[in-house]
Structure formats: C-alpha cells, structure tokens
Amino acid sequence: MAVPGELTMKSLLLCLIALLSGCDNASAPVTRTVKVWLGDATDDMQSALGDDLTRDCDDTMCWYNFTKPSQSGNTLNLILGGDRPFTIDGVFSFTAPVYKENHNRFDEINLYPLGLPEDSLLAESRTWFYQLVGRLQAAGWQRFIMQDEPRLPGSEVANAARIEQVMTTSSLTTPFNDPSWPVNNAQWRALPFLADWYFYRGNEYLTLRVQRQNSDTTPEERGTYLYTLVFRSEQQTYQDYFPYEDRHRWKTLLPALLKTMAKARAEQEEKLRAAGIKIDENYHDPAIAALKVP
Numbered sequence: 001m002a003v004p005g006e007l008t009m010k011s012l013l014l015c016l017i018a019l020l021s022g023c024d025n026a027s028a029p030v031t032r033t034v035k036v037w038l039g040d041a042t043d044d045m046q047s048a049l050g051d052d053l054t055r056d057c058d059d060t061m062c063w064y065n066f067t068k069p070s071q072s073g074n075t076l077n078l079i080l081g082g083d084r085p086f087t088i089d090g091v092f093s094f095t096a097p098v099y100k101e102n103h104n105r106f107d108e109i110n111l112y113p114l115g116l117p118e119d120s121l122l123a124e125s126r127t128w129f130y131q132l133v134g135r136l137q138a139a140g141w142q143r144f145i146m147q148d149e150p151r152l153p154g155s156e157v158a159n160a161a162r163i164e165q166v167m168t169t170s171s172l173t174t175p176f177n178d179p180s181w182p183v184n185n186a187q188w189r190a191l192p193f194l195a196d197w198y199f200y201r202g203n204e205y206l207t208l209r210v211q212r213q214n215s216d217t218t219p220e221e222r223g224t225y226l227y228t229l230v231f232r233s234e235q236q237t238y239q240d241y242f243p244y245e246d247r248h249r250w251k252t253l254l255p256a257l258l259k260t261m262a263k264a265r266a267e268q269e270e271k272l273r274a275a276g277i278k279i280d281e282n283y284h285d286p287a288i289a290a291l292k293v294p
Contacts, residue, residue: 029073037081148261154181
C-alpha cells in the first residue's frame, strides 16, 4: 500500500535517511523498552513515552509520532504482542494513525528499526534483512498475497522477465517478495529502490518495506537501507481497500469486492499458466474473521 503524504518516494527516502544520519543534543542516550500492540490504548504508549510521543490531530484522525535521530542512541526496544509476542529492537521512529472510529486504540503502527550503518555492503544488508524475516516467521508471520494478485512462488524468480511480459497490469506480487525463497546477492542488488514484502498472522497484517539509497562511490557494492514495518489490524487493512467515505461500510462492501478480485486473479493466473509459469496452488487467502457467520 502506498506511503501516505505528498512527498515523492525519493524525497521521502532522503528525508528519512537524513534522520538516520542525524544526531541530537542529548548527552545521555536512552533506550526504553515498551510494550505495544494493535488494539492497545494510545494512553498507555503516551504514558510510557511522555512528551517524546507527539500527537497531531484533525477532524478525522490523530497522528502519533516518536522519532529520534538514530545516532543519538535514543531508541525503543518494542515488545510486540499478539498470539506469539516478539521484539523489534533499536526502533528510532514509531508512528501511528488513529482514526476517530478507533476510539483511541492503535489499529496501525509503523516502526523504523535501525539497520546496518550507512554505505554498508549490499550483501551484508541482505543478510540483515533475511535475519529479520526469519524472526518474523518464527513469530508466526507468513506470506500474504493480495486477493487480486497472482500466486507467484519464489521458485519462479528466474522467469521474472517472462512474467512481466505476460502481466497486463502492474503487480505488487512478484517471485522476489516470497519470504520463504531468499533472493541471492545479484537479485538483491537488482531489486527496485522501494520493495515490499507482505505478511499476515491470523487477523493481523504486516507490510515490510525496504528502501535503498546507493552509495555515491560504489553503488554496485554499497548502500544505505531504510526498513519499515507497518502492522495493521484486519479492520484497518480492509478499510484501506475503500475510499475514506466508505470506510465505515467495509464489511458490507468487502464480499463483492473480493469476488471481483478473485476473478482478476484467476484471469492473470490463467495467462501465466499458459506461458509456462508455475502458480502456488498451496497458497490460500487468509480467513477474514469479520466476515465469518457466527
């Protein structure tokens, strides 16, 4: 899903890279350990972080923000909940949009953890990334494919060019973003400057976003990476399928939309099969708890 705001992708990356490079005036860096998860009251996070968690509100929502320059050493170790709690350490930025209908509870949280230092070897950044993916998988997160996207397995990565020729519309899903099939170093270097991996766990959803800025001196070998983890509740995930004015009707509108999306997937997969591309028949869309009949 798109990064909010009017900044271009490149300018957003440069802005956040500046945060990675910056430092503040605090002489004694502080690392705080905080528990937070989807559905938690915003007051709990506000109590834990005090004035360091700012809030900016309009008529529809409030935007919560904790951001510190990474070199300041002022970071968060976040204990994230759910069925299998897990920890993301070294978070220098935490942001969360809270809509009025969320009743002051987090339905989406965005985390920016520290990665490797600037201009690290691309191969080392790849290793760091897949270590993060491994921790997420150990906590129960598995691949999510949008319901209108073809179910392309990582084993088809060698056929990426042919897949692109067959596809009539742009796709968020490619063999490259199958988390169970790590790309090699050459494929990692060939990824776009902005790449997303999608996960779900029960009725929770995650977008893991990787943004890269190549080194000025050795762009083929080194770069600076910004990692973003966007956790969303089921409600927030599927409300985002619709314009804001229809968000409150998402449960009513979603069944018809899912049928349309399933048809689009079937049509794309038929073309891909005809071109000799393998489809992951073992992948099944996650059940949507809000649509289950009691």
